Amino acid sequence: MTNMVILFTGAELLVNQLLFPAQDDQKSNPNVFVVGSTLQRLLNGAEDVGLFKEFQDGTMRGFTYANRESFKDFNGDGEGFLSDAECQYIIKHGLDTLRAKNEQHVPGYPKLKLYPGKSVVRRLQSKGVLIQYFPLHNKEDLKRLSFSWYKKFKLSFQPLDDIRHYFGEGLALYFGFLEYFTFALVPMALIGIPYYLFDWEDYDKYVLFAVFNLVWSTVFLEVWKRCSATLAYGWGTLSRKKAFEEPRAGFHGALGFNPVTGREEPVYPSSKRQLRIYLVSVPFVLLCLYLSFYVMMVYFDMEFWAINTYHENPNIATSILLFVPSIIYAVVIEIMNLLYRCAAEFLTDWGEPEILLFNFVNCFASLFYIAFVMQNMVLLRQSLATLLITSQILNQVMEAFLPYWLQRRRNKKVHKRMRRLMGDKELPLLGQVQLETEMNTYLGTFDDYLEQFLLFGYVSLFSCVYPLAAVLVVLNNITEVYSDAFKMCHVFKRPFSEPAANIGVWQLAFETMSIIAVVTNCALIGLSPQVKAYFPESDTQLILIVVAIEHVLLAFKFILAFVIPDVPKHIQVKLAKLDFDSLEALKKRVSTHLHMLWKYSVLNKTKHILKP
Incomplete structure (x- = not known):
């Protein structure tokens, strides 16, 4: 099962295997893995999945790791900034987005192919290799x-x-x-x-x-x-923009091109x-x-x-x-x-x-x-x-x-x-x-x-x-x-x-x-x-x-x-303010970029004139 750990760590997640006491019945000895994540990975994942958090001015804005200090309740290294539900959602997103890059088989299962662009975890789940996965209850919080x-x-x-x-x-x-x-x-x-x-x-x-x-x-x-x-x-x-849904587990079909995501995915003909x-x-x-x-x-x-x-x-x-x-x-x-x-x-x-x-x-x-x-x-x-x-x-x-x-x-x-x-x-x-x-x-x-x-x-x-x-x-x-x-x-x-x-x-x-x-x-x-x-x-x-x-x-x-x-x-006003700030920030970035291009162009022309 080491290969399973490699698959999970490909998403920069922490994996620990729980070892059951040995039994005669091998079916009673399941391979159980506890998947977690570092705080750094969770914060980066919060930006990847598009979480909105409260800003210092009271508005809700898309979280970015670069501006993390500007968000309310972000103290120190960010411990406690994300809720339990947000953490496990980020970890699940990391597992669901594990994809096979090339057509290959699951290690140890030569007949089980991994299609390019297909979700690895969902493929394992649909074929019964991965029996179930779920977030554990937090006893104190519960x-x-x-x-x-x-x-x-x-x-x-x-x-x-x-x-x-x-x-x-x-x-x-x-x-x-x-x-x-x-x-x-x-x-x-x-x-x-x-x-x-x-x-x-x-x-x-x-x-x-x-x-x-x-x-x-x-x-x-x-x-x-x-x-x-x-x-x-x-x-x-x-x-918050809704993430594009993955093909459901157990979905089979010929590989096709998804024009929205740009990925190869199993498709089901509309006629069928x-x-x-x-x-x-x-x-x-x-x-x-x-x-x-x-x-x-x-x-x-x-x-x-x-x-x-x-x-x-x-x-x-x-x-x-x-x-x-x-x-x-x-x-x-x-x-x-x-x-x-x-x-x-x-x-x-x-x-x-x-x-x-x-x-x-x-x-x-x-x-x-x-x-x-x-x-x-x-x-x-x-x-x-x-x-x-x-x-x-x-x-x-x-x-x-x-x-x-x-x-x-x-x-x-x-x-x-x-x-x-x-x-x-x-x-x-x-x-x-x-x-x-x-x-x-x-x-x-x-x-x-x-x-x-x-x-x-x-x-x-x-x-x-x-x-x-x-x-x-x-x-x-x-x-x-x-x-x-x-x-x-x-x-x-x-x-x-x-x-x-x-x-x-x-x-x-x-x-x-x-x-x-x-x-x-x-x-x-x-x-x-x-x-x-x-x-x-x-x-x-x-x-x-x-x-x-x-x-x-x-x-x-x-x-x-x-x-x-x-x-x-009052919420309409806050949403309009967020759109306005986003537009102004975009204009500022474009203006800065154009100014740098102009400055670079002028500098090149000056060097050309001064060149003997």
Whole structure:
């Protein structure tokens, strides 16, 4: 494995091999390397990856090693200047940018070729030579973060800066959004409780709440963009240019020229990609949607049977039976979402849009059918309440309690194995590596954002007929903060830091949902008996007026999005000042360069004149 060390040191990184006690089973003796870096290399790497840090004047500027003394908090040799997340991001960048210059094979693996321009680490990972690599938890920092984050119940904001220092901006932005979403739901929850209590028997008086719902869903997203920009600017990611992505691990194909990076990389012909989409992805999605609709119709058959049974013999048992079909359907929805996710990942690594579409249809199709085909607001309220409560209980069990229980069992097995191997020897780092190797791998924030997206849909689309929906989501998100924090600290391996300036495509997904919410709530208002009473003889006139109001509200929504700046004014000023300073610095460099050329030209001419 010496050659592996040479590969790593090619990135000027420090590598130390951990030696396990000898065992008869060679598979139980893995080659484990701890990769680190010198402070000098980290500071140079900070410039290479384009980190933004706070300057002495309070603005965020791209870090350069030459001007390091001009940055705030840079003291002495720079110890503590970079956060843990930034350090491990720089080290990972160094590993990911290791590339084979010439076509050769991996030492010790003559059949495993290294293609020119191909990432060495990703190649080793895709072929199973490199089983896994991950950043180790810092026990002291993790202990402090855990105490301030979730170990004590408090009605206060999360330590987002500490989360960002330890896990990086991508994860910190998710928890920032989760916190913001929870607080934004409080007004709707406070209004929803008395509205629900006073209108318990009257399911049709939901017009005012629907109007409030429309305004809330629009303002909610516009204000979040400003909050997101404020966080991203303070973390130095708002103006940072996104690095070009590497070809994903396991990607195979003929070598081609990337016109952007100027490198040779494996390419996949667009014709094959289109065939894969139309012959595999599209039929698969259509088949899953058909199964989803089929399950929905089975649910309605069960629902009608339960209602008829109750009407024939109303008692406590049959009244409880009314909720059984919805509970079973909610469980089936969660199972289908999970199976679809696994199938989509098996077929393609880029299945997020299809997963999002399937989850939306699977979760909301029955509610749309009840609301606009059956027009049964009593059943809509019951179904929404059952779906919300059941899905939240299942999510908490699947995301927190079950992984924690499994992790505890793994930890006990690892402790026993380490005691059997090492006896009385104290090898804390080796034991930590073994423990964290057995932990689950965090697959990113997609599932976490997806859960919040679906909850936002339940609230914005149909909470006017069930005002307690916001209350349930607030309670869910409060427990979600603690359960997600716990699993990030003690259930999952520490994920690699990912710089982020916003929540990415999820902003578009939430905005799309808010547009659907406008149409849905307007349609629900049109179905209200109070509104229908004003148009007893003309349904056409009612439809035209509802459509006109819907267009006005959509226009208002887009005007509001245009009027409210995505970036606060004081941050816009700082960004403009940074652009101005950069332009002035460029002009100064160009002027100095031209002056030196002119001086050199004049000097040469003078020498020529004075030459005898």
